[in-house]
Amino acid sequence: MHGDRRTPVTVIGLGSMGTALAETFVSAGHPTAVWNRTAAKAAPLVAKGARHLPSIEDAVNASPLVITCLTTFEDTRTALEPAVASLHGRALVTLNSGSPAGARETDAWATGHGARFLAGAVKNVPSAVGAPDTLLYYSGDRTVFEEFASTLRVLGGDTVHLGDETDLAALYEMAVGATLLPALVGFFQGAAAVQARGLEVTSMVRFSGKWLDMIKSLLPVYAEEIDSGDYSDAASSVNLFLSGAAHDADLTRETNVDTAWLTPMHDLVKRAAEMGYGEHSIAALTEVLRKPERAA
Ligand SMILES: NC(=O)c1ccc[n+]([C@@H]2O[C@H](COP(=O)([O-])OP(=O)(O)OC[C@H]3O[C@@H](n4cnc5c(N)ncnc54)[C@H](OP(=O)(O)O)[C@@H]3O)[C@@H](O)[C@H]2O)c1
Numbered sequence: 001m002h003g004d005r006r007t008p009v010t011v012i013g014l015g016s017m018g019t020a021l022a023e024t025f026v027s028a029g030h031p032t033a034v035w036n037r038t039a040a041k042a043a044p045l046v047a048k049g050a051r052h053l054p055s056i057e058d059a060v061n062a063s064p065l066v067i068t069c070l071t072t073f074e075d076t077r078t079a080l081e082p083a084v085a086s087l088h089g090r091a092l093v094t095l096n097s098g099s100p101a102g103a104r105e106t107d108a109w110a111t112g113h114g115a116r117f118l119a120g121a122v123k124n125v126p127s128a129v130g131a132p133d134t135l136l137y138y139s140g141d142r143t144v145f146e147e148f149a150s151t152l153r154v155l156g157g158d159t160v161h162l163g164d165e166t167d168l169a170a171l172y173e174m175a176v177g178a179t180l181l182p183a184l185v186g187f188f189q190g191a192a193a194v195q196a197r198g199l200e201v202t203s204m205v206r207f208s209g210k211w212l213d214m215i216k217s218l219l220p221v222y223a224e225e226i227d228s229g230d231y232s233d234a235a236s237s238v239n240l241f242l243s244g245a246a247h248d249a250d251l252t253r254e255t256n257v258d259t260a261w262l263t264p265m266h267d268l269v270k271r272a273a274e275m276g277y278g279e280h281s282i283a284a285l286t287e288v289l290r291k292p293e294r295a296a
Contacts, residue, residue, distance in 0.1 A: 088114030
């Protein structure tokens with residue numbers, strides 16, 4: 001809030017995530033201006049109290065804080081191009097996914113047009129926007145974060161500024177997000193195997209949840225091993241994972257479920273063993289991923 005008025009916000013990009021962002025601002029009482037390339041997507045938000053501006057320049061001019069949620073950094077720059085003259089002095093916050101390089105490029109582009117720039121990332125699904133434990137992180141111009149912290153916190157109670165380097169949010173977005181696809185594909189493989197036996201996938205959800213809790217509990221242990229470079233105290237060794245690899249082919253024969261997506265991961269395990277990490281912690285795979293020349 002600025003004084004006793006809620007800060008006006010402009011949300012550019014009304015896909016699944018942008019719509020959730022705009023809805024949350026409207027619900028929290030922020031005057032919310034919206035723009036989308038396909039204008040029709042603004043109608044449900046207007047019905048809830050948002051103000052649709054057909055011109056992106058007018059949308060940028062409507063608020064001191066402009067939040068974009070387009071597909072990529074490049075899309076963001078392209079869409080904002082007709083409004084660059086209006087960016088001067090305004091706070092521009094991106095909330096799309098993208099690489100650290102994309103964030104740096106957009107920082108240079110935005111600050112080149114006189115904007116104050118913050119790059120952010122929403123670490124959750126649209127339906128979680130606005131919840132007290134929803135995580136969003138930001139990096140870049142700290143004055144923007146500090147000035148608009150209470151407004152940004154409307155989008156999620158776990159709102160963090162990672163540092164002044166603009167690309168940190170994108171780096172953490174990619175680093176933390178790296179588990180998503182392997183974890184989900186693993187769940188889908190298990191689901192298909194259970195179904196192949198005529199069982200409901202819902203029957204395994206509780207167990208999969210506990211499994212993920214167990215993995216979560218190991219992350220601090222592995223992080224310390226990786227930070228110290230000492231993998232010698234192995235609770236689960238590389239060789240243990242190596243011996244488990246053969247079971248995948250057995251499962252495929254039995255259930256006809258494709259487990260080939262795991263082959264490159266088994267190759268990483270094999271390379272770690274070849275590098276001398278067989279009896280070391282599975283976290284030594286980080287050394288294989290990092291660079292083979294750092295081998296034990
Ligand atoms: N959905 C999620 O679960 C989720 C979670 C975390 C992060 N994110 C990130 O949030 C960002 C948006 O995701 P989303 O799910 O909202 O995607 P989406 O539903 O596909 O919406 C994409 C939005 O970008 C706009 N857009 C794309 N290219 C454009 C261009 N060149 N010019 C103007 N507008 C353009 C689209 O406009 P039109 O409507 O005109 O096509 C639409 O508003 C992505 O970077 C995504 O990775 C999404």
